[in-house]
Amino acid sequence: MSLGAVRDRWQLFAGAVIAVALGVGLVQSALQVMAATGEPQLPPGLSGIERAHIRDGYAGAATLLGMTVMLAVFLTVFIVSTTFRFTVVQRRRELALLRLVGAQRGTLRLMLLGEAALLGVLGTAIGIPIGVLGTYAQSKLLIHLGMLPTWFTAPWDPGALYAAAIVGVSTALVGVFAAAWRASRITALEALSDLPEAQPVMTGWRWFWGLSAAGFTVLLVIVGQAAADLVAGLMIALLVMVSGSVALSQLSPIAVPWVGRLPALVLHGSLVADLARSNVLHAVRRSAATAAPLIVLVGLLVGLWGTFGSLAKAVGEEQRQLVTADLVVGGQVAPAPDLAVASPQTTVPITVRRKTSTVYSEAIGIDPVAWQQTHKLHPRKGSLDRLTGATIAIGPGMSAEGYKLDSVLTATIGKRVVKLTVVAILPETLDVGDNFFVPRALTSSGRTETLIKVADGSDQAVVAQRLGGTVQSVAEWAEGRGKQQQSGNTGIFAVLMGLAGVYAAVAVVNAIVMAAADRRREFALARMAGLTRAQVITVALIESLTVVLIGVLLGCVVAAAALAGVASGTANTYGVVVLAIPWRLIALILAGSLVVVGATAAGTAWTATRARPISLLGGRE
Structure with missing residues (x-):
């Protein structure tokens, strides 16, 4: 069987x-x-x-x-x-x-x-x-x-x-x-x-899982709004994406007709539009089956991309607030009357050995006095004033790795092997690129950039023009740091987005094809009532495109609920809301969904209306 x-x-x-x-x-x-x-x-x-x-x-x-x-x-x-x-x-x-x-x-x-x-x-x-x-x-x-x-x-x-x-x-x-x-x-x-x-469309178990996931999502959103820091907001956002997508997909037979009343206000004035509107509102099972994969797709992808983008923007905002300089210049800068502070920092490869591990990374050679004049970041242990001679400071990227103040590390800088004493441990930041700081005397060569604080009374634009070369404002430099971190996530996200998109397309096409098998008699009745074959296909097309709009809208609701926690976390941490809304991604998903669903709906309706209506109404299949 x-x-x-x-x-x-x-x-x-x-x-x-x-x-x-x-x-x-x-x-x-x-x-x-x-x-x-x-x-x-x-x-x-x-x-x-x-x-x-x-x-x-x-x-x-x-x-x-x-x-x-x-x-x-x-x-x-x-x-x-x-x-x-x-x-x-x-x-x-x-x-x-x-x-x-x-x-x-x-x-x-x-x-x-x-x-x-x-x-x-x-x-x-x-x-x-x-x-x-x-x-x-x-x-x-x-x-x-x-x-x-x-x-x-x-x-x-x-x-x-x-x-x-x-x-x-x-x-x-x-x-x-x-x-x-x-x-x-x-x-x-x-x-x-x-x-x-x-x-019944809504079974007991569907009510249970849908309401449970919805209640959990509401609770998470409330907790996310009360989150005291960005990291907590990010973690809550990830949970909201999953629970919210599950909730609305399970409750889609209720949510889709309810939200469907909004486009129904536009779809009126003609027989074809009225029939399409009625099908969206009353063919609950079919509309929900088509919208559910789109809800999950949009909720997860837009939520994830918005979270990644917001994190990258938060890195830039954090650096902008931590750095008190005015300009960042690529290379070494000579002292001048119009420069109040010039803080060069040279990046070189370093190997740091402890009893339990060896770390291959990069160290930044700094002048501790100038660096502290251009940064608000203060050590959580020790002092950068001691960063002279054979010493090392643990940067934000390694702050949580268990380094102890006044311990001695064996480091290789270039071809030199030196014993370095840990004199400071800086706090963690979102930008984890800075792992170690050493005195500039230990960095004979490397990539150098200089943070400039312009002297009082000097024009920043004039100073930047005089310096020439690669000159950025701190805001531009900080934004670049955020984009650099985002570029590492883009490839990962592109893979996951492509995978989820393929599965969503399979699910939506599958739902439309399966529904078409039960609509032959419906289409035949419509044609016997006076509609032409083209009108019947148009009704199916408008109905499916309307469901796409509803599914994308509900998915955006899930993503917005997730990003609300991120917005609250950034506001609490930095005093301003830092949020990246992926409008291009939303437009891409909407356009792709309209094309795929529209083509499938029109094709299945055309196939289902090939037979003569009287042959389908003569007896029950």
Whole structure:
């Protein structure tokens, strides 16, 4: 029976098979690349800092791949569960007839689980070749993003194949559990009556999960507004994205019609527009199935990108407030009457050894007196006044690594090996680029920039023109520091955004195609009532595009709730609201969704209206 159902209704299950195949391919390729990053093979001749950078890239790649695996599993379960929830509704009459001829509830559950197992096996078989190609593609992508070196290769690992196969079948089975339980609750007379009230959209469990997630989201938003610092706001924002997306996707049969009344105010004045408006408001199940993936997509992507962008802007705002200089000049600057303070800082590679670890990093050679005159950042332990001779100060990037005041470190600067005493430990900041500070006498060569404080009575623009070369205001320099940090997140986010976008497209197209199978009689009735085929297709198109607008709007509500905590955290920390709203990303998602959903809706409506209306109304399928 399971095999026959999959064979006869393959159009309904195609989206679930694609989702499982993508999940298997991504998990297999990600695990295979992760296995290769576990033990980096480094060629001889590399310096210590080059080895450290490569290891950091390997660690970042492994983190990104782990996020990819978790996202792929989550979205696969989401699409499979949505597919089977929809098919149970469409097959109520079939399932009721099975109950009439003696099928028990356990039999129905077993049949649906059998269908899920078949889909899992089929998706796994398709996904394994995808995983082989995905391993090559992911390796090249990570190399292009700069996380992995050009010589990186991922050898074949059979363990990744076995794990991916287990994930493929298990995600299909997990995704169908709720639908199988719901199918077993169908009674023959209730289903055969075909009354709308006999087919509730909001089940008890859907109410439970939706309201629970909504309540948790509201609580998180309240806590986020009361958060005393930015870090707490960022952590709360990540939780709000997930819980808010789950809440609105579960409550979409309620939220979509309610929000749908807003575009309904515009969609009026013609028969086609009125029919489309009515379908959005009353075809709750179909509208919710289309909008739910978009809610999750927009809520997660816009929320994440807004959080990353806000963090980058916060780095710039933090540096702007911590630096009291007026200009930043690339290179050394000679003293002059129009310069009150010139604080040069030279960056050089450094290797710092302790009993328990070795750190390959960079040190900044500074004049402690001038540096303190151009910065508001004060040590939390010790004093920069002692930074002379064979000494070192622990910067914000290493502040939490357990260094102790007055301890002695062995450092290699260039080719010199020196013993340095820790004289100061600075507090942590969002910008973790500054790891160590040493006296400038220890940095004979390196990359130098000078922070300038213009003398009273001197014009800043005139001074900048006189200095020539690379001259920036502190605001421009601080913004550049923030963008530099954001550039490291852009590649990671692009990978996750592409992955989520593909899954959302599969879910939305799957929902529209599945709904079209039940709309043949509806379209035939509309044509028998006097509508032309073009008008029927237009109704389906306007309806779907309206649902896209609703889904994107609800997703933006989730993202706004998440970013509210970030805005509150920055206001409490810096005294101003620092927030990055990704308008371009929202426009890109909206445009892409309109194109994909519009094309799918028009295509399925055109296919469903090819037959003569009288042939569909002559008898029940």
